Amino acid sequence: MEKRKINPQKKIDQVICAARKLFVEKGYRGVAIPEIVKESGVSVGAIYLHFGNKEKLAETVYQKTLQQFMDLFLERIGGATSIQDKLRAFAELVFEITEEDSEMMEYMLSVRKEIRSNMLFPLCSSAAFLEVQRIIGDGIASGEIKPGNHLIAAVSYTGVILRAVELRMQGVLEQPLQDLSDELVDNAWTSIAAQ
Structure with missing residues (x-):
């Protein structure tokens, strides 16, 4: 009989994917470990072994x-040369994720608010x-963006x-955000660009 090989990283990834999906659907407080077990197909024991508890799983x-x-x-900004191109790369990535993996984007924007932990920081x-800042x-510094507080400019963009x-x-x-990208990015850039 051939011995079954267990890939711990595959289990961890399954749990992370399932937990994120459920956190988006039901909120952090609305999800119990048994639901994550059912969604991920990973045992309760494996979840506790790899994460310890629900809060540590949420942090992960x-x-x-x-x-x-x-x-x-x-990866996107690696080839960009100008400040405007780097910020455009950020916007286009955000738009792409929104359209192609809305669960990830919704998670980043909303679920974080429910998890209270010293290990997590605001988005x-x-x-x-x-990096945007x-x-x-x-x-x-280069004069491409109007002088001022870089944090405020980042918030504006x-x-x-x-x-x-x-x-x-x-x-x-x-409309898909990629179809609106030029106008949105132009408006965002205009809010911070040097005159």
Whole structure:
């Protein structure tokens, strides 16, 4: 008889995917470990072995999701040369995820609010948002972006982008965000660009 091989990383990924889906659907407080077991196909014991408890699982889901976004963002800006192109890459990635993996985007925007932990930080403190702030700071230094507080400029730029995402998810914007990308990105850029 051939011995069954267990891939612990596959189990971890299944649990993370299932938990994120359920957190979006029902909210963090509305999901119990047995539901995650059912959705993921992974045993209760394996969940507790790998994560310890529901709060640590939620922290892992949150951190992995933000890291996945950051990895995609860094990949996108790797070839961009101008400040405007780097910020456009951020916006286009956000729009793409909204259309192709709305669960991920909805999770990043909403579920975080329910989890109370010292290990989790607001989305505006995430590595991706800090990178946007750094890019904007570079733009202020180079004169491409009007002088001022780089955090406020980042809020101005990302506010246009993220509000469009919320409106799309609510069904107010009926067209895919990629179809509206040029106008949205132009409006976001105009809010911070040097005159």
